[in-house]
Amino acid sequence: MLPLVALVGRPNVGKSTLFNALTRTRDALVHDQPGVTRDRHYGVCRLDEARPFALVDTGGIADGGVHLVTGDLAGATARQARAGADEADLVLFVVDGREGPSSVDDEILAWLRKSDKPVFLVVNKTDGLDSRAALAEFARYGFRDILAVSSAHRQGLDDLVDEIHERLPEQGATEVPDNDPDRIRIAFVGRPNVGKSTLVNRILGEERMIASDVAGTTRDSISADLERDGRLYRLVDTAGIRRKSRVDEAVETFSIIKTLESIEHCQVAVVMIDAREGVTDQDASVLGAVLDAGRALVIAVNKWDGLDTYQREQVEALLSRKLAFVPWAEAVRISALHGSGLRELFRAIHRAHASATRSFSTAEVTRAVEIAAEASPPPVVRGHAAKLRFAHPGGESPPTIIVHGTRLRTLSDSYKRYLENFFRKRFKLVGTPVRFVFKEGE
Ligand code: GDP
Ligand code: GDP
Numbered sequence: 001m002l003p004l005v006a007l008v009g010r011p012n013v014g015k016s017t018l019f020n021a022l023t024r025t026r027d028a029l030v031h032d033q034p035g036v037t038r039d040r041h042y043g044v045c046r047l048d049e050a051r052p053f054a055l056v057d058t059g060g061i062a063d064g065g066v067h068l069v070t071g072d073l074a075g076a077t078a079r080q081a082r083a084g085a086d087e088a089d090l091v092l093f094v095v096d097g098r099e100g101p102s103s104v105d106d107e108i109l110a111w112l113r114k115s116d117k118p119v120f121l122v123v124n125k126t127d128g129l130d131s132r133a134a135l136a137e138f139a140r141y142g143f144r145d146i147l148a149v150s151s152a153h154r155q156g157l158d159d160l161v162d163e164i165h166e167r168l169p170e171q172g173a174t175e176v177p178d179n180d181p182d183r184i185r186i187a188f189v190g191r192p193n194v195g196k197s198t199l200v201n202r203i204l205g206e207e208r209m210i211a212s213d214v215a216g217t218t219r220d221s222i223s224a225d226l227e228r229d230g231r232l233y234r235l236v237d238t239a240g241i242r243r244k245s246r247v248d249e250a251v252e253t254f255s256i257i258k259t260l261e262s263i264e265h266c267q268v269a270v271v272m273i274d275a276r277e278g279v280t281d282q283d284a285s286v287l288g289a290v291l292d293a294g295r296a297l298v299i300a301v302n303k304w305d306g307l308d309t310y311q312r313e314q315v316e317a318l319l320s321r322k323l324a325f326v327p328w329a330e331a332v333r334i335s336a337l338h339g340s341g342l343r344e345l346f347r348a349i350h351r352a353h354a355s356a357t358r359s360f361s362t363a364e365v366t367r368a369v370e371i372a373a374e375a376s377p378p379p380v381v382r383g384h385a386a387k388l389r390f391a392h393p394g395g396e397s398p399p400t401i402i403v404h405g406t407r408l409r410t411l412s413d414s415y416k417r418y419l420e421n422f423f424r425k426r427f428k429l430v431g432t433p434v435r436f437v438f439k440e441g442e
Contacts, residue, residue, distance in 0.1 A: 023055055
């Protein structure tokens with residue numbers, strides 16, 4: 001599953017800066033996602049693409065950036081930190097290398113020691129400092145696991161990620177093989193009460209029962225295999241399945257980490273939205289997580305039943321406004337309760353999957369870049385314009401195009417978006433992000 005790393009530390013040591021530095025996607029990505037208010041509390045670090053891990057900033061960014069500047073560990077922030085640390089596989093205890101140890105640090109450390117979590121000490125803000133001296137200041141804490149970084153200047157982050165990996169539980173080895181090429185892996189995600197469980201039960205029940213529940217060997221990952229209209233699917237670790245298979249389980253709380261995990265393991269994410277509630281901030285952050293993961297996306301607008309014409313028009317207007325940042329994603333109106341719209345939903349899933357896994361030749365992507373650049377040349381910046389020389393495919397899910405050229409750093413986000421849209425149109429791609437990686441040089 002997706003391991004979880006918690007950032008713990010007093011206010012102002014740079015936790016959110018570190019969080020952003022670790023979760024920021026490495027290459028210049030096309031999405032700057034206007035309109036997404038995201039819950040920055042949880043994110044996924046992909047600096048090592050083969051081994052993503054989830055990160056939680058326990059520092060209370062979610063409550064509007066207001067920190068309790070207090071040593072009182074009974075406060076709300078402390079409770080949050082404690083909760084974050086409790087569910088984590090590893091705690092990064094972040095301290096300020098400029099200020100040195102403080103009494104609040106001492107207190108935090110004291111309660112960290114009471115838990116049996118592995119703790120790694122990160123001395124931040126060591127830019128411009130003698131990092132050995134900075135580390136020595138914290139020697140009395142007695143950590144062997146300690147590293148100096150500068151989050152703001154991205155120094156030491158690769159080493160930090162290596163150190164993190166060494167301390168995380170082994171991934172993958174004991175898991176159920178999840179890569180049956182003939183099965184499309186789908187995750188139904190969304191906030192509580194949008195109807196995930198109703199939909200999953202409807203889909204599984206309707207098809208007169210799935211082959212089997214595929215029980216995971218780690219944590220409580222549960223998938224279900226499904227055959228529908230002659231095609232094979234695997235519903236990956238989805239709240240609804242879990243609830244069905246464990247009838248006695250109390251109502252599940254919205255687990256962001258579980259949501260991130262499901263997204264990580266799927267090929268197509270179906271983000272469910274409640275037509276009666278519109279698109280909430282939480283919906284937008286789930287959508288943002290799908291974009292960050294580069295997964296194919298279908299939006300299921302649920303509870304479409306029982307709305308009158310006027311209400312439907314209102315919902316439509318709202319959706320087109322709120323979903324404008326993912327114009328390429330298909331939004332399908334469904335009623336999980338009545339089972340309507342499911343055929344269309346599965347068609348959309350197929351279109352998204354086909355687009356996400358389409359293969360490209362070097363010739364066709366180079367040609368597309370040429371045509372795009374001819375139709376709208378990169379803008380001149382300080383007397384020079386970027387030159388796009390050639391391109392080649394760099395992988396699928398999402399389709400990745402590697403563009404070589406010169407002065408590529410000057411390409412604006414809007415030009416990158418233009419390229420992405422151009423590709424989408426030319427190759428008739430729907431329901432998938434398209435990723436461009438720009439490489440300087442001939
Ligand atoms: P948090 O309260 O722990 O989340 O801390 P923030 O991430 O909000 O950072 C607090 C302040 O420290 C901000 O003004 C940051 O710009 C600054 N800061 C964070 N990381 C570094 C760093 O590596 N070096 C320096 N010099 N400043 C940093
Ligand atoms: P989950 O928390 O996302 O798994 O949501 P549930 O499947 O538990 O559904 C939450 C509530 O919404 C339940 O009372 C369902 O009966 C109701 N619900 C789910 N789908 C629909 C639908 O398509 N139409 C209507 N009217 N209600 C629905």
